Amino acid sequence: GAGVSQTPSNKVTEKGKYVELRCDPISGHTALYWYRQSLGQGPEFLIYFQGTGAADDSGLPNDRFFAVRPEGSVSTLKIQRTERGDSAVYLCASSLGRGENTEAFFGQGTRLTVV
Amino acid sequence: KQEVTQIPAALSVPEGENLVLNCSFTDSAIYNLQWFRQDPGKGLTSLLLIQSSQREQTSGRLNASLDKSSGRSTLYIAASQPGDSATYLCAVRPMDSSYKLIFGSGTRLLVRP
Numbered sequence: 001g002a003g004v005s006q007t008p009s010n011k012v013t014e015k016g017k018y019v020e021l022r023c024d025p026i027s028g029h030t031a032l033y034w035y036r037q038s039l040g041q042g043p044e045f046l047i048y049f050q051g052t053g054a055a056d057d058s059g060l061p062n063d064r065f066f067a068v069r070p071e072g073s074v075s076t077l078k079i080q081r082t083e084r085g086d087s088a089v090y091l092c093a094s095s096l097g098r099g100e101n102t103e104a105f106f107g108q109g110t111r112l113t114v115v
Numbered sequence: 116k117q118e119v120t121q122i123p124a125a126l127s128v129p130e131g132e133n134l135v136l137n138c139s140f141t142d143s144a145i146y147n148l149q150w151f152r153q154d155p156g157k158g159l160t161s162l163l164l165i166q167s168s169q170r171e172q173t174s175g176r177l178n179a180s181l182d183k184s185s186g187r188s189t190l191y192i193a194a195s196q197p198g199d200s201a202t203y204l205c206a207v208r209p210m211d212s213s214y215k216l217i218f219g220s221g222t223r224l225l226v227r228p
């Protein structure tokens with residue numbers, strides 16, 4: 001597609017439920033990132049994929065969070081036993097590579113609300 | 116640990132004014148710096164990317180400068196318009212983890228008609 005696509009755009013779930021957030025990166029981009037943005041703050045890094053593997057998952061807040069990218073394209077962020085504190089906008093970005101010329105392109109985000 | 120600060124947190128100006136948004140970072144070892152625009156409830160739109168070897172980039176009414184040694188970047192918006200109202204975020208790509216962007220908290224800009 002022309003840009004990074006995220007679905008759903010909004011998700012409301014009850015505390016304790018399981019949710020999946022999907023990201024479809026720009027075609028040909030090997031790098032994919034997930035960020036989380038709380039109200040009034042800048043995005044914070046969660047996880048980075050280079051191809052199919054998670055090269056860095058140091059930003060995931062705890063073991064309730066998990067992400068996959070099985071074919072090196074679409075990625076899914078999975079949150080188990082959701083808590084109200086998980087409410088935020090989850091942003092996905094993709095880029096061609098790394099280094100000085102790397103420009104990241106972001107999707108529209110998924111607004112997750114845990115009630 | 117790299118930290119990015121944006122001042123001011125919010126800014127309100129009348130239409131037509133030229134304005135400057137500031138971004139500072141604590142570690143000068145970066146690959147690049149990127150300015151983004153975020154409209155309410157939306158994702159991030161990339162405005163300008165400045166590589167570490169560059170001092171400025173221009174796109175239309177926008178001009179971004181980078182002074183890596185002092186850890187500063189500015190985004191200059193000429194002849195502001197109400198349509199420029201949004202939150203502006205800067206982010207650096209550190210050399211010690213070149214895949215990861217470190218963001219500031221943003222400057223919320225309102226351009227009054």
